[in-house]
Amino acid sequence: MLRLEGVSHSYEARPVLRDITLDLAEHRIGVIGANGSGKSTLARTLNGLVVPDAGRVTLGEWDTRRHARHIRRRVGFVFSDAANQIIMPTVAEDVEIGLRSRKLGRQETARRVDALLERYGLADHRDHPGHLLSGGQKQLLALASVLATEPEVLVCDEPTTLLDLANTRMVHRVVDSLEQQVVLFTHDLDLLSSFDRVLVVDDGRIAYDGRPADAVDHYVKLMDGR
Template sequence: MDGIVLQGVNVDLGGKRVLSDLSLHLTEARIGLLGRNGSGKSTLLRLMAGLIAPSSGTVRVAGLDPARERKAMLGKIGILFQNPDHQILFPTVIEELSFGLQQMGQSRADAEAQVRAALLAEGRAHWESAPTHRLSQGQRQFLCLLAVLLMAPATLLLDEPFAGLDLPTQARLSRRLNAVPQRVVTISHDPAAVAGCQRVIWLEAGQIRADGPAGSVIAEFTAEMARLGAADADTDLLG
């Protein structure tokens, strides 16, 4: 089956149920996953990427089990984490960008040639030998995106992709993401980050609260967040 399919998925972490009875079929080109901090959004992203397995239920990406078929997932799913420092592994740009291609079976020489061509096309040929730690936050986030795009996955999973970026950098990254041909699933607590999506899913306490067109779901979410804010909703201690 095309797309990402979850059927009756539960996820338990540390003795706590984080996702409860989720069933979704994601096929749209631009999908938003919206929810407050702690709603289970990042866990859902990790589940779809195959970084964790469900406690029960099934997850399939293009018919494959992402947690069991990790090698095959390299061409199916690419993930961009909120913090690029959690993703960057190598000391120079060319090493970082060529790593994924080598994991997919390319020789080092072929991978580096493809990286140089990509950097040139992006107007960043001078980045080739740059130390990754010398790049700015926005540049490191772009580096991680480019590393993912070089592997040409069918779907991109973005975890709060604009967090910590200034407005011009957000605009540049948003423009680049809008141009990619892949399916893009954007996970955020910020309604503005998913406003351009065809479909938005509101996740609350590990369950689907709403699922539909961006306008209606965002309006419902925003109204509820305003209600909670007016009610001092953070006064209760966690159990």
């Protein structure tokens, strides 16, 4: 289980996270908050992309401060702009790169790549450059590339921000179908109704923690009051 204990972080003396303590045990957890609330920094603490100035983030016995590589194998991360994660010449190679460290052998690696491309509707694009895909396909490729490593937890930082409604719904259908625990940071309040728990981040703190409908209501009232 991911756990945050007294996590605080600043950028150039500007606090962005303030003494956050959380146990993230539920299968589907949503995180919402205004721009500048600290939620993207919070997302990046979960797999060690950001190491907090104070406090610690752990997955079981592993600490992001000391075991970042180990945790990143278990906590996958999907960015809001999938283009930041597409680094190889072709779609298939982008999925394959996450498997290289596992030394599975050529046949098993090819089998897993083919299975993922088929699952996410990218099989017909396996030899195409990833940057030529549509926005929705790029996000699916980013998901497939992360899921190739078989993480225990998937952290998604606003993965539908750049997508239209159809592609947003497609990505959420995929996320909803995953066996992994998902921690989803999003502005799309309508897509959280089926989640187990939703956190509201405001001014670097957890302003609310509860059921989706109650959390969304709290967030809307918070924003209406500004």
